[in-house]
Amino acid sequence: MALDKILIVGFGKMAQAMVEGWLASGISPDRFAIYHPRRSEAPAGIALHNEWPDEHFDAVLLAVKPQMLGELAPQLEPLIGPDTVLVSVLAGIDLAGLRRVFPRAGGIARFMPNLAVALRKSPNALAATGLDDAQREELTRLAEAVGSAEWLDDESQFNLVTALAGSGPGFVFRFIDALAGGAADMGLDRAQADRLATAMVEGASALAGASEHSAAELAARVASKGGMTQKGLDVLDDGAALQELLRECLRAARDRGAEMAEMAGDKG
Numbered sequence: 001m002a003l004d005k006i007l008i009v010g011f012g013k014m015a016q017a018m019v020e021g022w023l024a025s026g027i028s029p030d031r032f033a034i035y036h037p038r039r040s041e042a043p044a045g046i047a048l049h050n051e052w053p054d055e056h057f058d059a060v061l062l063a064v065k066p067q068m069l070g071e072l073a074p075q076l077e078p079l080i081g082p083d084t085v086l087v088s089v090l091a092g093i094d095l096a097g098l099r100r101v102f103p104r105a106g107g108i109a110r111f112m113p114n115l116a117v118a119l120r121k122s123p124n125a126l127a128a129t130g131l132d133d134a135q136r137e138e139l140t141r142l143a144e145a146v147g148s149a150e151w152l153d154d155e156s157q158f159n160l161v162t163a164l165a166g167s168g169p170g171f172v173f174r175f176i177d178a179l180a181g182g183a184a185d186m187g188l189d190r191a192q193a194d195r196l197a198t199a200m201v202e203g204a205s206a207l208a209g210a211s212e213h214s215a216a217e218l219a220a221r222v223a224s225k226g227g228m229t230q231k232g233l234d235v236l237d238d239g240a241a242l243q244e245l246l247r248e249c250l251r252a253a254r255d256r257g258a259e260m261a262e263m264a265g266d267k268g
């Protein structure tokens with residue numbers, strides 16, 4: 001069974017970015033419809049429903065806040081029968097929890113993107129249950145249309161992967177901001193510092209992606225013996241300060257996923 005017609009429920013930052021990426025990839029807008037109770041505009045060619053549509057969809061892309069799930073589920077459940085696949089981008093809510101809420105769904109998938117879907121550069125984590133081969137392939141194609149597809153065999157790692165690759169841009173943006181802020185504190189014009197820090201991260205990231213060397217090796221290649229970079233790295237490495245900080249950052253983000261699932265009534 002194909003995933004041709006897709007109803008998008010919740011059209012905020014994430015869903016808008018996904019649609020932007022999918023349309024840029026050449027996917028036809030008439031594959032999509034949006035349900036939103038209050039919106040009056042949708043991207044060209046995409047049907048907008050302010051009331052629940054009375055038609056069949058092959059897939060429903062759920063993109064509301066996890067906290068909305070309990071309120072929304074009774075209204076949405078009638079649309080998700082055995083011929084419909086639920087695709088959820090909700091952080092934290094696992095496949096078993098989604099199955100409890102949508103017991104008749106033909107299949108259930110988790111799709112964890114990040115905002116770089118808009119530029120078709122998001123690593124997208126996937127996990128699913130009840131999908132046939134064609135649906136799994138179509139979901140892979142949808143993920144690859146906006147970046148890459150990373151199927152997880154072990155769903156218990158989904159929250160960790162969400163912290164790393166879904167929340168990750170937030171951590172990188174904070175790093176860019178702190179780097180530029182530091183330079184500004186030391187006298188550089190703030191706008192110039194922002195430009196330099198942003199372009200530097202873009203170039204370094206592209207280099208890491210294209211290089212045969214690991215990020216650790218690349219850092220060593222930048223650091224000339226006895227030079228400036230090594231002095232800076234010594235500060236980050238002292239007491240494994242950066243490593244420890246990022247481990248804690250990931251742990252806090254990962255554990256929040258389980259907390260949100262519990263708050264949404266997902267566990268137990």
Ligand SMILES: NC(=O)C1=CN([C@@H]2O[C@H](COP(=O)(O)OP(=O)(O)OC[C@H]3O[C@@H](n4cnc5c(N)ncnc54)[C@H](OP(=O)(O)O)[C@@H]3O)[C@@H](O)[C@H]2O)C=CC1
Pocket residue numbers: 009010011012013014015035036037038063064065066068072089090091112113114115166167
């Ligand atoms: N932002 C990100 O980088 C990422 C987000 N996600 C996940 O994406 C999901 C959405 O997050 P995000 O886009 O950031 O949040 P937003 O708040 O931007 O989007 C949520 C959307 O749901 C809409 N909504 C609220 N109530 C209803 C309703 N009853 N029916 C239909 N739509 C409704 C909101 O409309 P209104 O604004 O009018 O209330 C809004 O458009 C979350 O589950 C999050 O975990 C996953 C990966 C990354």
Ligand SMILES: O=C(O)[C@@H]1CCC=N1
Pocket residue numbers: 091162166167
């Ligand atoms: O912050 C959140 O909960 C979502 C999940 C990943 C990115 N944003």
